[in-house]
Amino acid sequence: MTAIIxxxxxxxxxxxxxxxxxxxxxAVIPMQRTMPLIEGAPEYPEARITNGNTxxxxxxxxxxxxxxxxxxxxxxxxxxxxxILTAAxxxxxxxxxxxxxxxxxxxxxxxxxxxxxxxxKIVHSGYSSSTLNNDIALVRLPSAVALSNYIKLVNLxxxxxxxxxxxxQSVRVSGWGKVSDASTSVSNTLNYVDLSVVTNAVxxxxxxxxxxxxxxxAQGSGGRSTCNGDSGGPLVIVSGSSYLxxxxxxxxxxxxxxxxxxxxxxxxxxxLSWISSNAGISISK
Numbered sequence: 001m002t003a004i005i006x007x008x009x010x011x012x013x014x015x016x017x018x019x020x021x022x023x024x025x026x027a028v029i030p031m032q033r034t035m036p037l038i039e040g041a042p043e044y045p046e047a048r049i050t051n052g053n054t055x056x057x058x059x060x061x062x063x064x065x066x067x068x069x070x071x072x073x074x075x076x077x078x079x080x081x082x083x084i085l086t087a088a089x090x091x092x093x094x095x096x097x098x099x100x101x102x103x104x105x106x107x108x109x110x111x112x113x114x115x116x117x118x119x120x121k122i123v124h125s126g127y128s129s130s131t132l133n134n135d136i137a138l139v140r141l142p143s144a145v146a147l148s149n150y151i152k153l154v155n156l157x158x159x160x161x162x163x164x165x166x167x168x169q170s171v172r173v174s175g176w177g178k179v180s181d182a183s184t185s186v187s188n189t190l191n192y193v194d195l196s197v198v199t200n201a202v203x204x205x206x207x208x209x210x211x212x213x214x215x216x217x218a219q220g221s222g223g224r225s226t227c228n229g230d231s232g233g234p235l236v237i238v239s240g241s242s243y244l245x246x247x248x249x250x251x252x253x254x255x256x257x258x259x260x261x262x263x264x265x266x267x268x269x270x271x272l273s274w275i276s277s278n279a280g281i282s283i284s285k
Contacts, residue, residue: 052191052192052193052194052224053191053192053193054189054190054191055104055174055189055190055191055192056104057104057110057150058102058104058149058150059104059190059192060174060190060192060234060243061078061102061148061149061150061151061152062077062078062079062152062153062154062234062243062245063075063076063077063078063103063174063175063190063233063234064076064077064078064084064086064099064100064101065099065100065103065106065176066084066086066090066097066098066099066100066139066232067097067098067099067100068090068091068094068096068097069094069095069096070096070098072094073176073186074086074087074090074231074232074233075174075175075176075177075230075231075232075233075234075249076090076099076139076232076233076234077154077233077234077245077248078101078145078151078152078153078154079153079154079156079245079275079279079281080153080279080280080281081141081144081145081146081147081153082140082141082143082144082145082279083138083139083140083141083279083281084099084138084139084140084141085136085137085138085154085232085234085245085248085268085275086136086137086138086139086231086232086233086248087135087136087137087231087232087248087249087250087266088123088124088127088134088135088136088137089127089129089132089135089231089250090137090231090232091121091123091137091138091139092123092127092129092137094121095119096117096118096119097117097118097119097121097139098115098116098117099115099116099117099118099139099141100113100114100115101113101114101115101116101145101150101151102114102148102150102151103190104189104190105188105189105190106176106186106187106188106189107188112148112149112150112151113150114145114146114151116141116142116145117142118139118140118141118142120139120140120141120142121137121138121139121140122137122138122140122278123137124136124137124271124274131210132210132215132250132251132264133210133212133214133215134214134266134271135248135250135251135266136248136266136271136274137232138275138278138279154234154236154243154244154245155242155243155244155245156244156245156268156272156275156281156283157244157245157246157268157269157272157283158283158284158285159272159283159284159285160284160285161269162269162270162272164269165197165199165200165216166197166216166237166246167197167198167199168196168197169196169197169237169246170194170195170196170237170238171194171195171196171197171218171235171236171237171238171246171247172192172193172194172195172235172236172237172238173192173193173195173218173226173230173233173234173235173236173247173249173263174190174191174192174233174234174236175190175191175192175226175230175233175249176188176189176190176191176230177191177226177227177230177231177233193220193224193226194220194224195218195219195220195224195235195263196218196219196220197216197217197218197246198217198218198219198262200212200213200215200216200217202217202219202262203215203217203262203264206253206261206262207253207262207264211264213267213270214266214267214270214271215250215264215265215266215267216235216246216247216264216265216266216267217262217263217264217265218235218247218262218263218265219262219263220260220263226249226252226257226263227252227257230249231249231250232248232249233248233249234247234248234249235247235248235249235265245268246265246267246268246269247265247266247267247268248265248266248268249263249265250264250265250266251263251264252264
């Protein structure tokens, strides 16, 4: 029997005070939550996020780091000057978010980085922790953030793209997640990996019927994958310096980040109306 792991991070100790500027990455400890999957799922070549790359400063200006209740960690993306898009399992039960924008390093001081604390969130009402369906949420900033070379909005799909499965599309995912299954904390520096979208039919071969139309899956080649701590981060299509977000990092297999099984994401095109109505964003037809 195999299982899916949420790749949010949670401490095993008491909640700490949120830092005013920098994260102590060694204090962020992964917590694994599992659910049963289908028997006889196909085997894949090992996939390791260590085959990704270190991002340069400003390469992903939409990337947000979320320090949750002073103890756990997720990613997110800036979709407006007042809203961060993230995973529901990163926001459910959380009282306080310390948001880092314009960051590449979690521990070093960086000019142009903005740190904001907020308690406001909107978790999708249909989120299920048992199936991972509707694993999407919004974090509301207390005031509009100023955009800069290091802080920019990610692009969202148009309604006309809602029927696009993106199967076969080359995509990129970024985050501060663990760089190997053996790691005990998130990465100090922002990393990214290039993947390829697979059909939901292929993804069901590993995970069964929990893969629904609002799920999107990606497979790494040459040993690439997401890992614990990347949850809530953006899966994007890259076009020059433009980024189109089509997924929100949701899960990996309980076999580990190095198992080679597909990684799962909330499909952004399934939630355009929800995002628009809750974040007050106008989305193109």
